Amino acid sequence: MYPSAFTYYRAGSVQEALKLLMENPDAKLLAGGHSLIPAMKLRLASPPALIDISRVPELAGIRDRGDRIVIGATTRYDDIQRSELVRQVLPILPEAIEVIGDLQVRNMGTIGGALAHADPAADLPAVVLALGAELTAFGPDGERTIPADQFFVDLFTTALQPNEILTEISFPKPPAHTGMSYQKFANPASGYAVVGAAAVVTLGDDGKVAAVRVGVTGAGPYAVRRQNVEQALTGQEPTAAAIEAASQLASEGMTFNSDIFASDEYRAHLTRVFVKRALTAAIERARG
Amino acid sequence: MQITVTVNGVTYTHDVEPRLLLVHYLRDVLNLTGTHIGCDTSQCGACTILLNGKAVKSCTVFAVQADGAEITTIEGLARDGQLHPVQEGFWEKHGLQCGYCTPGMIMTAVDFLQRNPNPTEEEIRHAIEGNLCRCTGYQNIVRAIQYAAEKMRSGS
Structure with a gap:
């Protein structure tokens, strides 16, 4: 299968990538290409030009910036998994990445590519929501920061403007007594998330839930936070009964996808079940 | 270009x-x-x-x-007429039937064993999730990779 012909540009810097993007408004940015190239081969996408940003040095890498960890947008999954810093501080990232695609896909795919593509069944959107990440976009007016909560707008649609480039994802380092977990019901054929739930829970000195964030992906057209679950659990003793009660709220007020593999009703059920599993695992880890 | x-x-x-x-x-x-x-x-x-x-x-x-x-x-795997240990494993453990998936299986296994020289069976099966064998010969493919892992660890 051949994609339709395109012009290939290779950017050496973010500025050059932006300039190329301004000159070629219908161009697509190429990072790992593992969503874009399959879509081009099926002719679901036929961009007239590709701007390869995978060799822009400042876009890749993992940096410790004091109270935050910053991951460049074109950092490949495999490099995130191999990072000792990420394993120590943000263990939910390697946990979720381990169930993305397969070994070969993780060698090519990038964190920023996945987030900017905003596939409704991608794993990482739930994780960046639960971690309270911030995404940096670079455009003609300079840089701006988009909270993860405002990033996912609709099916395959983000808050990024067509002339903006996602440059980095910044994660706050979690406080002590924080546990995190990503739990996924994977489609047995594709491996994509039918429903994926990410939970990040911080316990106070009294053992009660001091802070909790929950993100859900796969279930609906785009990944969402579940504030109702968070509110129900905050300040509570994290007993099995309290987790169960909060998880029951996970499917409320959501729009669910429905397809041949899972009906909307089934996805609603899976959302409650996998939010509960993610919360349970996160709380167990928070207790150490 | x-x-x-x-x-x-x-x-x-x-x-x-x-x-x-x-x-x-x-x-x-x-x-x-x-x-x-x-x-x-x-x-x-x-x-x-x-x-x-x-x-x-x-x-x-x-x-x-x-x-x-x-x-x-x-x-490019074999050196001086000597099969790579993963190739040898597929030979020794009958890791192929029709052979169509074999080159890809072997290349994945080579990468995987570089990063995990002493894998469990479960880790091997997870590593080859992106390689499909339509003969369903996974049992012997796993054994072939185990053979290679052992051979590479012993350094021979």
Whole structure:
């Protein structure tokens, strides 16, 4: 299968990538290409030009910036998994990445590519929501920061403007007594998330839930936070009964996808079940 | 666009169309047909090669993306007539039936054993999730990789 012909540009810097993007408004940015190239081969996408940003040095890498960890947008999954810093501080990232695609896909795919593509069944959107990440976009007016909560707008649609480039994802380092977990019901054929739930829970000195964030992906057209679950659990003793009660709220007020593999009703059920599993695992880890 | 790649130790320079997939470059331009095309949709892993030492599906990479890269295909694994331990494992443990998935399976296993020299059976099965064997010969494929792991650990 051949994609339709395109012009290939290779950017050496973010500025050059932006300039190329301004000159070629219908161009697509190429990072790992593992969503874009399959879509081009099926002719679901036929961009007239590709701007390869995978060799822009400042876009890749993992940096410790004091109270935050910053991951460049074109950092490949495999490099995130191999990072000792990420394993120590943000263990939910390697946990979720381990169930993305397969070994070969993780060698090519990038964190920023996945987030900017905003596939409704991608794993990482739930994780960046639960971690309270911030995404940096670079455009003609300079840089701006988009909270993860405002990033996912609709099916395959983000808050990024067509002339903006996602440059980095910044994660706050979690406080002590924080546990995190990503739990996924994977489609047995594709491996994509039918429903994926990410939970990040911080316990106070009294053992009660001091802070909790929950993100859900796969279930609906785009990944969402579940504030109702968070509110129900905050300040509570994290007993099995309290987790169960909060998880029951996970499917409320959501729009669910429905397809041949899972009906909307089934996805609603899976959302409650996998939010509960993610919360349970996160709380167990928070207790150490 | 002109690209220069080193494949199995030999450096090549060619003018290629940007939409040329790496797997077609290897098979049709370099005549290295050991790398197979299976599903052509990033699922089956038959086209797996090593790009700068890492296993990737060459049906999902444009040749222009590989410009400047070191590539290893199945043809480049054996040294001085000696099979690579993973190839030997597939031979010894009957790790193939029809052989279609074999080059990709072997290249994935080579990458995997570099990062995990002493894997459990479960870890091996997880590592080859991106490689499909339609003969369903997974049992012996796992044994072949276990054989290779042991052989590589013993350094012989």
